Amino acid sequence: MRTDAGPGPDLAGRRGEASWRVVAGQEARDLWFGGRGLVLLFGFSVLMSVLTYLTAASQELNFLEQREAVGLAAQVAVAVGVLVTLVVSADAVSGERERGTLENLLLTSVPRRSIAVGKLVAALTLWVGTFLVSAPYLWVLGRGVSLWVPALLASLLVGTVLAAGLAAVGLLISSVSSSNKVSLTASLLLLLALFTPTQLPTMPHGWFGSALGHLNPVAAGIDYLDAVLVAGQSWTTGLSALLSPVALALVSGGILVGAAPRVIRLPGGVRRA
Amino acid sequence: MSSRWAFGAAAAVLAALLGHAPAGAARPAPPAPPAAGGGPDRAVTVTSDRSRASVVVGDRFTVRTRLVNRRAATTGRLIAHLTVVSLTADADVDPEDWSPRRTVEVPALAPRAGTEVVWEIQAVNAGRFALHVVVLPGTATDGGAVAASPLVHVDVSGRRTLNAGGTLPVVLGVPLLLGAMAVATQVSLGRGA
Numbered sequence: 300m301r302t303d304a305g306p307g308p309d310l311a312g313r314r315g316e317a318s319w320r321v322v323a324g325q326e327a328r329d330l331w332f333g334g335r336g337l338v339l340l341f342g343f344s345v346l347m348s349v350l351t352y353l354t355a356a357s358q359e360l361n362f363l364e365q366r367e368a369v370g371l372a373a374q375v376a377v378a379v380g381v382l383v384t385l386v387v388s389a390d391a392v393s394g395e396r397e398r399g400t401l402e403n404l405l406l407t408s409v410p411r412r413s414i415a416v417g418k419l420v421a422a423l424t425l426w427v428g429t430f431l432v433s434a435p436y437l438w439v440l441g442r443g444v445s446l447w448v449p450a451l452l453a454s455l456l457v458g459t460v461l462a463a464g465l466a467a468v469g470l471l472i473s474s475v476s477s478s479n480k481v482s483l484t485a486s487l488l489l490l491l492a493l494f495t496p497t498q499l500p501t502m503p504h505g506w507f508g509s510a511l512g513h514l515n516p517v518a519a520g521i522d523y524l525d526a527v528l529v530a531g532q533s534w535t536t537g538l539s540a541l542l543s544p545v546a547l548a549l550v551s552g553g554i555l556v557g558a559a560p561r562v563i564r565l566p567g568g569v570r571r572a
Numbered sequence: 573m574s575s576r577w578a579f580g581a582a583a584a585v586l587a588a589l590l591g592h593a594p595a596g597a598a599r600p601a602p603p604a605p606p607a608a609g610g611g612p613d614r615a616v617t618v619t620s621d622r623s624r625a626s627v628v629v630g631d632r633f634t635v636r637t638r639l640v641n642r643r644a645a646t647t648g649r650l651i652a653h654l655t656v657v658s659l660t661a662d663a664d665v666d667p668e669d670w671s672p673r674r675t676v677e678v679p680a681l682a683p684r685a686g687t688e689v690v691w692e693i694q695a696v697n698a699g700r701f702a703l704h705v706v707v708l709p710g711t712a713t714d715g716g717a718v719a720a721s722p723l724v725h726v727d728v729s730g731r732r733t734l735n736a737g738g739t740l741p742v743v744l745g746v747p748l749l750l751g752a753m754a755v756a757t758q759v760s761l762g763r764g765a
Contacts, residue, residue: 332757332761333757333761334754334757334758334761337750337753337754337757338754340750340754341747341750341751341754344746344747344750345747347746348742348743348744348746348747351739351742351743352736352739352740352743355735355736355738355739355743356736364669364696432746432750435742435746436742436746438742439738439739439742439743440739444630530672
């Protein structure tokens with residue numbers, strides 16, 4: 300966040316507006332007008348274009364495989380959207396600490412909780428951008444099999460819940476990490492660990508495998524997308540699968556807001572290069 | 573096959589002339605075990621509610637089959653299995669795609685009793701296909717005979733909904749638009765600095 304000019308009218312002077320909204324607005328401006336957000340979305344659009352063109356160019360696709368292609372596109376949209384949101388939130392506090400801009404932010408009259416919520420909301424705008432970019436691809440792939448509306452709604456639901464939960468986790472990691480590298484590495488490792496079970500050919504059977512599948516919020520979200528888009532299940536039937544993503548969002552968001560005054564801080568002492 | 577039949581017939585004639593039966597030919601058949609079967613003399617017959625269906629690719633339809641025990645004895649446990657076969661050489665069929673539940677276990681049927689098995693099917697390929705249901709005995713002791721339903725011919729008309737050319741406006745347009753916006757932002761940032 301740019302606070303080179305000090306607290307200024309941007310943050311401290313707008314008392315009528317909720318302070319978290321001021322932080323969110325400033326962070327979002329930095330993200331989007333600073334160019335980072337658009338570059339990330341450009342990379343995402345290239346990935347989706349390649350995926351869509353390869354799918355459309357295949358003459359051998361049968362009806363079910365076309366549904367699977369829509370499901371895959373929705374999964375990629377959610378996965379990449381969550382990934383970029385997590386990366387931005389993992390950089391939000393530790394990055395500012397390293398760039399030396401956190402001190403200015405902490406000197407403003409904005410409460411730490413508002414800083415946390417503002418940064419969370421700003422990170423989530425990246426998920427919204429990813430979702431909006433994925434919409435035309437899902438339309439192109441899914442219109443022929445009457446699947447583009449369910450694909451949009453299901454990926455919006457799953458992606459929003461997952462992005463909120465993992466962005467809060469990323470912010471927590473970023474707040475307590477000693478350096479930005481540690482924060483980014485830990486966040487990416489966490490995401491990788493959560494995504495890995497979704498790529499296994501089969502999960503262990505029995506209560507253990509079922510529990511693993513339901514407790515892992517990413518696997519549960521991807522399974523829900525699969526059930527709605529590929530298996531043709533009604534979107535209300537498997538809603539219980541989204542319990543763990545919703546729980547992650549509520550718990551990590553609650554911890555972030557509760558712990559923000561203690562974890563969003565600058566360590567004392569002189570920093571040695 | 574025909575030479576084996578001719579040899580068997582010649583052996584039977586020779587055996588009849590000599591007054592005894594050679595091994596493997598013209599022996600009195602043992603009583604047939606209670607088994608599933610398709611013909612009128614079989615234990616179980618399978619019929620379906622339709623012989624033909626014309627659908628568009630992606631459509632879902634159902635085929636109802638009725639299994640009837642024609643014998644006076646109760647059958648053993650039965651297994652009904654749906655099979656999809658392409659009638660044209662150019663279409664590969666993955667039957668799992670057509671119906672996720674292709675094998676059904678049917679409880680033992682009382683004498684003269686019947687049961688219905690409903691198959692939910694989705695046409696995932698275009699072309700001409702035949703569906704049929706076979707009913708097998710569920711235990712080895714019931715013998716090896718199977719009963720098969722009459723064929724259900726399915727004509728699936730194609731509907732090409734996705735083509736590479738149709739996706740080009742999105743596939744090229746979205747990255748170009750975002751790339752232009754990213755470049756414009758960087759340029760304006762550079763001017764501001």
